[in-house]
Amino acid sequence: xxxxxxxxxxxxxxxxxxxxxxxxxxxxxxxxxxxxxxxxxxxxxxxxxxxxxxxxxxxxxxxxxxxxxxxxxxxxxxxxxxxxxxxxxxxxxxxxxxxxxxxxxxxxxxxxxxxxxxxxxxxxxxxxxxxxxxxxxxxxxxxxxxxxxxxxxxxxxxxxxxxxxxxxxxxxxxxxxxxxxxxxxxxxxxxxxxxxxxxxxxxxxxxxxxxxxxxxxxxxxxxx
Amino acid sequence: xxxxxxxxxxxxxxxxxxxxxxxxxxxxxxxxxxxxxxxxxxxxxxxxxxxxxxxxxxxxxxxxxxxxxxxxxxxxxxxxxxxxxxxxxxxxxxxxxxxxxxxxxxxxxxxxxxxxxxxxxxxxxxxxxxxxxxxxxxxxxxxxxxxxxxxxxxxxxxxxxxxxxxxxxxxxxxxxxxxxxxxxxxxxxxxxxxxxxxxxxxxxxxxxxxxxxxxxxxxxxxxxxxxxxxxxxxxxxxxxxxxxxxxxxxxxxxxxxxxxxxxxxxxxxxx
Numbered sequence: 001x002x003x004x005x006x007x008x009x010x011x012x013x014x015x016x017x018x019x020x021x022x023x024x025x026x027x028x029x030x031x032x033x034x035x036x037x038x039x040x041x042x043x044x045x046x047x048x049x050x051x052x053x054x055x056x057x058x059x060x061x062x063x064x065x066x067x068x069x070x071x072x073x074x075x076x077x078x079x080x081x082x083x084x085x086x087x088x089x090x091x092x093x094x095x096x097x098x099x100x101x102x103x104x105x106x107x108x109x110x111x112x113x114x115x116x117x118x119x120x121x122x123x124x125x126x127x128x129x130x131x132x133x134x135x136x137x138x139x140x141x142x143x144x145x146x147x148x149x150x151x152x153x154x155x156x157x158x159x160x161x162x163x164x165x166x167x168x169x170x171x172x173x174x175x176x177x178x179x180x181x182x183x184x185x186x187x188x189x190x191x192x193x194x195x196x197x198x199x200x201x202x203x204x205x206x207x208x209x210x211x212x213x214x215x216x217x218x219x220x221x222x223x224x
Numbered sequence: 225x226x227x228x229x230x231x232x233x234x235x236x237x238x239x240x241x242x243x244x245x246x247x248x249x250x251x252x253x254x255x256x257x258x259x260x261x262x263x264x265x266x267x268x269x270x271x272x273x274x275x276x277x278x279x280x281x282x283x284x285x286x287x288x289x290x291x292x293x294x295x296x297x298x299x300x301x302x303x304x305x306x307x308x309x310x311x312x313x314x315x316x317x318x319x320x321x322x323x324x325x326x327x328x329x330x331x332x333x334x335x336x337x338x339x340x341x342x343x344x345x346x347x348x349x350x351x352x353x354x355x356x357x358x359x360x361x362x363x364x365x366x367x368x369x370x371x372x373x374x375x376x377x378x379x380x381x382x383x384x385x386x387x388x389x390x391x392x393x394x395x396x397x398x399x400x401x402x403x404x405x406x407x408x409x410x411x412x413x414x415x416x417x418x419x420x421x422x423x424x425x426x427x428x429x430x431x432x433x434x435x436x437x438x439x440x441x442x443x444x445x446x447x448x449x450x451x452x453x454x455x456x457x458x459x460x461x462x463x464x465x466x467x468x469x470x471x472x473x474x475x476x477x478x479x480x481x482x483x484x485x486x487x488x489x490x491x492x493x494x495x
Binding site: 053055078079080081082083085087093094095097106107110111 | 401402404405406408409410411412415
């Protein structure tokens with residue numbers, strides 16, 4: 001596999017118990033690409049995303065993420081891989097008992113960065129997502145759009161090589177959605193971060209050239 | 225209210241275990257002196273062909289710790305009352321050597337029989353007499369009390385441990401989302417169970433202080449006013465400074481074991 005591939009799936013099958021969700025799918029994503037994967041509800045978009053951060057093991061075929069085989073990866077290596085990923089969820093998955101700033105620096109805490117670095121990064125990231133004044137608030141005090149911006153800031157905290165986003169604007173109004181798309185586009189263009197978004201439809205305002213895969217009948221196909 | 229209830233349901237079972245442990249420590253210490261009394265009150269009477277030193281006895285059995293020679297001359301004098309001096313000397317010469325021997329610890333009756341057999345097998349020894357009956361009765365009663373107490377404390381500890389694990393599962397459920405998010409972002413098992421450790425360690429320390437407080441109260445207040453001889457005499461054995469460290473160590477060990485038992489069950493739960 002050429003080293004500029006961040007994701008390479010070959011004849012990949014994903015299942016829940018006996019039920020196959022994705023079958024014999026092959027695709028790859030290069031470094032710095034912005035990729036959409038679409039499909040109807042229940043088609044297996046979230047399952048595919050979970051397999052990319054190691055929550056589900058491939059049943060068959062191979063799945064390489066960041067050079068690591070997700071079928072045979074050890075717990076330690078998987079933990080290490082996850083610290084180099086930025087993951088954004090539709091339901092934000094923020095820790096409600098923690099302040100906004102503490103939520104943002106979670107990946108840095110896990111990686112063992114010093115408190116000084118954590119504080120500096122929290123300020124920088126919250127400024128970047130225009131929430132600098134909200135750093136001491138708690139997630140439930142914020143609107144949905146603001147919470148998702150916290151989620152994006154958390155995903156960017158450790159300069160990940162890959163951002164995985166699961167319906168990141170699914171619960172947001174148009175204005176908030178556009179802010180989130182801008183932030184992700186900027187990460188891709190300015191930091192050369194690979195971004196993979198699964199969503200039921202591509203937002204109409206998305207103007208940049210991008211790659212688009214569709215999940216249909218358990219297979220994954222590129223749309224040209 | 226719910227917060228207090230959540231913590232009490234951890235603190236009470238932990239205290240039950242610690243009270244059991246401390247009660248056992250106190251029982252062990254107070255009965256040590258009783259054991260010593262039994263041991264000291266027990267002796268074997270040995271009749272030997274020749275004079276024997278303590279090392280000679282130790283070579284026959286390592287549990288023999290003291291040898292006390294019975295004065296032959298006094299015996300000879302008693303026997304030879306009214307007999308002339310030369311005959312008295314003959315009697316003294318004909319008499320064997322008499323010893324009382326004592327043991328190093330409080331032993332089971334089978335170990336006593338073994339000592340007796342070892343002594344009797346020796347050519348130097350003519351006869352061994354033991355005063356085993358009352359000793360065996362005391363030993364059996366004492367062993368039964370100890371066994372009953374240990375079983376009761378063990379059973380109570382097991383039930384309490386199950387309650388602690390149950391409470392830990394409730395906490396795990398309460399912090400499930402946080403632990404799942406941390407797992408997704410690559411936190412190790414240790415890091416994501418940190419919240420459980422923190423809560424449980426605080427409660428374990430509170431339990432240790434409360435248990436120590438109860439026994440200190442017994443030692444300095446209740447024991448003095450109880451007018452119960454054994455408690456008043458053995459007051460210093462009721463709670464010792466080392467006990468606090470033992471209780472703290474045990475409570476922290478219980479926390480570690482229960483967190484790991486509960487958290488290992490959550491691997492991959494964030495699917």
